[in-house]
Amino acid sequence: MSNSLEIRKALLGEIREAKKSRVVLNLTDVRYIDSSGVASLVEGLKASRELGSRFVLFGLSASAREVLKISRLLKLFEIYDDEEQAMSA
C-alpha cells in the first residue's frame, strides 16, 4: 500500500505513452505485493488490452503467485520465471 499509487501511475503511464506491442514487468525484486498491488497489475493488464498490447510478468515470488491464485487472477496473466523466457516468448 505504501507505494502502490506511484507504481500504478508509472505503470499506466508507461503502457499508454510507450504504446508498445508488449509490456514486460520485472517483479524479481518485489518481496511483497498486497491487494492494492494486484489492483495495479489488473489495471495494467486492462490498459494493455485496450491498446492491443501484451502484458507480461516475470520473476514472481511465491507470495505474489499465492495472492494472484487466491484472487483467481493467476491464469489471466502471462507469467514467466525469468527475463529470458519473458523476452523470448
Added chain:
Amino acid sequence: MKSPLNLSRAFLLKLKLRSHPKLLCVVRGAMEPLMEMLGFSESECRAIIRAVDEALSNIMRHSYHGRLDQVIDVSCTPVQRRAHAETGQGVEILILDCGPAIDLAKLHGRSLHEIRPGGLGLHLIRDTMDSVEYTRTGRFNRLRMVKYAQPSKRGPNP
C-alpha cells in the same frame, strides 16, 4: 514439523503503530518470525502476514481515511484448539482502531468472478484465517483473527 513453542496464554507481541502505510513492512517484519516460532509452515506464515497486512491497510484506508497520525493496536496471543476431537496450536491476532463504527453489512468482498481492481482485501483475510470476527468495543473497532497451524503430514522419524 517444527516443534512449536509451549507457551502460556499470555500475549507474545504487542505493537502500537501510527496509521502510516510505510509502517506496514515493519509489522510484517516483526510478525513473520513470530509465526515461524509458533510452528506455522512457510506458506502459512506468508498467508497470515498477508491477512494482517490487508487488515491494517483496510483500517488506514477506510477507517482512518488516509490519515497518517492515528493509532492502531496489534497483539498476538497463542491459542490452543480443543474442539471436535482436533487439537493444535494457533495464534489469535487482535487489531484495534478508534475509527468510526464499521457497518458490518458492508463487510463483504466483491465477487471474484469480476475482473477488476480493488475489493480483494477481505477475501485474502477470510481465505487465510480460521476465524474472523469484527466487533465494536466501546470506542474501538476490534478485529479478532485466529489461525491454527496445520499438522505435518510427515510421520515420526524411525
